[in-house]
Amino acid sequence: MPATFDEQRRSRVRIVDILLAILVTVGILAYILDVLALRWGLSTAYIGRSYPNYLKAAWISLYVTTIAYFIGMGIGFVLGWARSVRTLPLARVMAARRREAVAAADGGSPGAGLFLGTLLVYGIKYYVRRTADAYVAIIRGTPLFVQIVFVWSAVLVFYPRLDPLVQGLLAGVIALTANTGGYQSEIFRAGIQTVHSGQVEAGRAIGLSRWGAMRYIVLPQAVRLVIPPLTNEYIGLLKASSLLAVVGSVPELTTFGRSEAFQTFHIFEAFALVVGIYLLITVPVSKVVEWIERRYRIPGLGIQAPRTARV
């Protein structure tokens, strides 16, 4: 197919764009290298020698983050759903049931089992909701740093005999999971509540159960809506995993970089590597998610193809 004049022009413009971008990036990198290597005496030999150890440390960060993220996703979904459910104070529900039972009493006496069932269903719903609210308030209302130290000290007290590495990993995963669970619940709540209530109603109208409507109608739409904030949360959590440095016994990227820096005195090299590797993970992650987003995009639903400025 012959390219139109417009397309040719656009592709030329794109090439110029890319060339410019490369030029600028190379320039900045060269400048940084100049500052670091020549003026501060950055040892490229050290970097070349020890970067595999940093990558190993990065794997630990990545493992801890990913495990916490996906367990936290389960917690987040359940809490988010619980927090999006409308509940009524128990007293009101019971009063309504009593009215109803009296009205129906001419057809037979209302069983005590009926009341018990109602109490159970609405009671569980109500208290699950309140518990979820409290959980999110606690997680959001306290610093992650404090949460990590708190869980860590609890682990030290209850399992004093464990290997320090295991203690640290346990504390880290628990604290990060609990934390991301709270934040992800808000993401899921937003997603679930954004799906129009008519969608659920239509699902229920063809006979789907509450869970069925969630599984086949709300979730597929909500997940598409919350992919960007969920990605954000993953990247944020990876960066937050550096707070495990306070534990000291888990050789994740920041901990490792810090100990290298102060043991070998290659301070700038160490932190340059740490920074570089964090970027090396976070940037591709956002790119992959962007691809997933495009792949599962549905016309008219949620985030549409971004409008790019045409030159």
Next chain:
Amino acid sequence: MIRVEELEKHFGALHVLKGVSLEVQKGEVLVIIGPSGSGKSTLLRCINLLIEPDSGRVFLDGTQVNRRDIRPEWVRQQVGMVFQSFNLFAHLTALQNVTLGPIRVLGTDPTTAGAQGRKLLARVGLADKADAYPAQLSGGQQQRVAIARALAMNPKAMLFDEPTSALDPEYIREVLDAMAALARDGMTMIVVTHEMGFASEVAKRILFMDAGRIIEEGSPEEIFHSPKQERTRMFVGKILR
């Protein structure tokens, strides 16, 4: 087919249904008219138990269905519903919208459900739109997919909640035609609508509702041209003009 006795419904302090009773025979089309806020939509939703009535009884084929030992999902499978705002599942194609219920609720295997779904889409004149997403369809097309979606569950009766009120005028006809065809095929239907032409043509009986009560019942001729109640006269006067 459908019988409702003494339905009562409160939303908080709001008394929406004040003892509504009605009956629809098999194959009959009943039209309900009335000002907004009169409880028409709530009434429809109480019939398929999307809303649980405070008191009163709903019968389907002679069986009371608003009982605690009957799952409301089971009732909804047998009574299809079409909404004012279509409510097509936004993440599914037209065909997937139609087949979701049969596959996930009735357990029909996907191939059979797909074939049935295509037939239903053809029946509402949308055979070529099977793979389009709701956002790619016009309002009239979306509403016809919604009708096919409800029919896919093979319901005993259909409820229509102002199916043409959200449509641009140019698309109203095609939806009404699909509904009229359904009525000719002998479907039992309860339709909330202000389309007087459709009501006169298809319905034998019309109910006028106001403030949670049925005010008047009669043939289209009676309700539109010689209403007995003052309130009916006022309402009909407003919509006919």
